[in-house]
């Protein structure tokens with residue numbers, strides 16, 4: 001039963017049972033209205049209140065400054081890969097338009113557009129820091145939308161780790177473009193178990209407030225640690241890991257990117273420049289102006305997210321800092337259990353970038369009769385397919401103990417324990433104990 005299991009799935013993730021109990025009631029009859037929450041109009045007052053409270057509680061929990069706007073969107077994290085490109089390239093074009101008009105001292109559109117076309121060719125760049133399969137996907141989307149000539153790889157982590165993800169290259173080697181439309185990174189790589197230990201120093205704003213326009217995908221670690229929100233122009237995340245159920249994505253963005261004249265230079269202008277025109281549902285300023293209700297939003301999903309936030313605020317008087325301490329403690333328990341048996345387990349990412357949320361490891365030992373004493377032997381055993389056997393046994397025994405959802409992503413294999421906020425401390429303790437006992441057996 002639900003009460004027996006601890007679920008370590010990577011997303012959709014486990015949701016707090018009391019939140020689901022409330023949600024199931026709300027689905028049938030919201031606040032005694034006789035209608036369920038998924039049946040009420042998204043334009044009703046109760047729907048706007050649900051959105052308003054979820055936004056306020058998110059802002060309180062993460063200390064989001066007042067010059068930021070939060071919007072609820074659809075199409076998941078993947079939709080945001082595209083939305084971030086459209087909106088921030090649009091903002092870059094609008095800035096250049098204004099700058100060229102000033103430089104030329106003219107308002108003549110055709111003269112400005114001629115100069116702008118050249119500037120797009122010579123200067124437009126979007127920067128991607130590739131540290132795992134999700135930032136790689138975002139990069140590929142940018143290439144698909146813009147063309148490779150406009151997309152710069154700041155660094156590709158595979159180049160420093162034998163062709164695989166698992167490290168973050170030293171920031172001194174990063175190749176940032178001058179005045180990029182934005183610099184993109186994924187704060188926590190869900191598949192590869194790589195998390196930025198802190199905000200990358202080379203992207204920090206300068207004292208005068210200028211600096212790179214930073215975009216981050218925080219789909220799998222949002223709400224688990226404190227983030228310096230004001231260092232970002234855009235933070236986005238799908239809800240289905242730490243926030244709520246599948247179906248909504250959230251964008252937190254600096255309001256200065258919102259005025260239509262700045263964000264959206266207009267489809268005709270983009271067309272003249274050969275740049276992609278955003279579908280209207282991906283235009284941040286349109287969604288913001290309409291209180292996330294430009295089209296029909298799933299209020300039920302926003303409600304669940306809102307209840308998760310209320311629970312977090314009730315649980316931790318010091319808000320995200322409280323949750324962060326718990327997440328670190330749980331991750332430490334699991335990593336320590338793995339480290340205690342290096343002959344059996346190999347943690348995939350480098351120690352300096354280990355994710356607190358997605359703990360990825362290989363089980364490399366099959367039986368006492370085939371001992372592996374060092375990394376080389378472990379690597380050989382992985383090639384020989386012994387790992388598969390060992391990992392199958394690990395997963396089978398874990399499942400028998402009701403520790404579920406531990407299978408690694410299909411693209412990389414192995415084991416992945418997703419230590420999201422809803423995994424209780426006792427769940428992490430149970431897993432750590434099992435890791436130890438399995439190794440000893």
Ligand code: PMP
Nearest residue numbers: 076077078134190217219220238
């Ligand atoms: N970014 C990250 C870090 C993710 O983990 C995921 C999904 N697991 C995505 C983006 C894609 O999200 P979605 O499936 O909601 O499009």
